[in-house]
Amino acid sequence: MSDAEQAHPDLPVVLSQRDRAAVVDDILAERMETVVPAIMREQGIDMWILMAREYFEEPVVATMLDAESMSARRRTILVFYNPGEGKPVERLTVSRYGLGNLFAASWDPAKQPDQWKAVAEIIAARDPKRIAINTSDLTAFGDGMTLSQYKAMTAALPTGFEERIVPGETLSLRWLESRTPRELEIYPGIVRLAHAVIGEAFSRKVITPGKTTAEEVQWWYRDRLAGLGIDTWFHPSIGIQRQGVKGMIEGDEVIQPGDLLWTDFGITYMRLNTDTQHLAYVLKPGETEAPAGLRAGLKATNRVQDLLRQSFAVGLSGNVVLARARAKALAEGLDPSIYSHPIGFHGHGAGTAIGFWDNQKDDPRGTYAIRPNTTWSIELTSYNAVPEWGGQKVDFRSEEDAFFDGKEVHFLDGRQTELTLIPSE
Known part of the structure; x- marks a missing residue:
């Protein structure tokens, strides 16, 4: 970084697509290990659920896909779970397709055909007290959960869990701005x-x-x-x-x-x-x-x-x-x-x-x-x-x-x- 600017600087080397992908994935891995745990603990969130559909990207999910996963496929669901006591944040994908090595595949459609019921089983097993989803009146960055997906998710939840849902607006902003x-x-x-x-x-x-x-x-x-x-x-x-x-x-x-x-x-x-x-x-x-x-x-x-x-x-x-x-x-x-x-x-x-x-x-x-x-x-x-x-x-x-x-x-x-x-x- 420098306060001095050159009037006509030389053009830096532009990386190949493969080399760019390596940098993107390296940065994303760093962000998953550092930014996600920090902001979840900062905001007191036990579980963060994000959802995107093909051709209808959620702005946060779009930045969490590895370089070879260029968009959401069918319905891509990401789940972050903070078990507390300084333990690592768990990263799960409840999706038909995997997401590199960043998220653990957590859905077998042959055993549980209903994707949202698979999410509900993950939630029930971990029993989080505060579940963040991306809804916001003020910023598009924190408003990725659509009404139809919210209805489908909550319909699958066990009794009492819907009351634990809180807006993930600040989590979204903190992830994107950091x-x-x-x-x-x-x-x-x-x-x-x-x-x-x-x-x-x-x-x-x-x-x-x-x-x-x-x-x-x-x-x-x-x-x-x-x-x-x-x-x-x-x-x-x-x-x-x-x-x-x-x-x-x-x-x-x-x-x-x-x-x-x-x-x-x-x-x-x-x-x-x-x-x-x-x-x-x-x-x-x-x-x-x-x-x-x-x-x-x-x-x-x-x-x-x-x-x-x-x-x-x-x-x-x-x-x-x-x-x-x-x-x-x-x-x-x-x-x-x-x-x-x-x-x-x-x-x-x-x-x-x-x-x-x-x-x-x-x-x-x-x-x-x-x-x-x-x-x-x-x-x-x-x-x-x-x-x-x-x-x-x-x-x-x-x-x-x-x-x-x-x-x-x-x-x-x-x-x-x-x-x-x-x-x-």
Whole structure:
């Protein structure tokens, strides 16, 4: 991890599918042995039951399948049982197909044709006091148990066990948001890969001022990732801010000298996601640097980043962190908008929100407490008048991925502190 970012980093080696699978399985085994026991004990849960159906993935189950089990098959049921007294957490799969070496196969359809009755027998034999299932009004990450599956499961339970069922919402969030040492070994390299592709996009290799359109750069991203065998979790964005033009120009607009370019770009690689927003300036003939007002605008955004990072603390809600950071920024005369979010297995990941672009006040989605060992997209902007553009207010958006260790927020692969320059000739 480093706070320093290279403007045009070399592209890291992209692993073969087989090598990627080995890394994914290694990380998953580590998570099963460390994260699952820790969060079940933390939340006081004796048994956690997860269910997914083919073509209707449960978001938590999708992250618990080994690299060769690419989706749920028919109905995949996972059961975690914490026997207490420091004993290992039992991992069972009540499914027609096995799941590598991570879960013990626990259903023989020849002996018990009813899958949910097989689950009920496991529950009755272990007699757990608190049984978590994934239901949540607030977050999709903790709402994987469908009504039909809940009815089928509870109908099979012995009398009295349904009253022991509790929501597994927090368990789901804790599983998804927690990062392990092995994940943190590879995450900076994944972000570096994304930064390297952005560096290519913001260069004469891709952009010819006066000819290339914003839309063409978007599709160049898609083709580049397809060639690398890497997925994007959203369609890349390219926007243009131009002197004398209000707002962001997109689509088939041709990029011109003097334009300030913005990109929003994210990849999915070895099950982890990136989310980055960078800025570039297209030099006019004879220019060797961007106008001072544009450079100052990025510096102001960097300052908002610093104030937000300083506002993180374990146990605070996203709403409190937002209020703290905004108060500091406004006191310094900055004009911020903060809309940061967790990142990890999902681009807009599990955990608390720290503001939204359309809501800079308290939000129900920002009530969850910040935890250590979590990763974040530090996403925000500051608005600044640019003297060289006649005082026009410009939007200096930025987004960089980071890790919160419980004390400090560290960028995974640095952050942009200088505008990328694209020659016009």
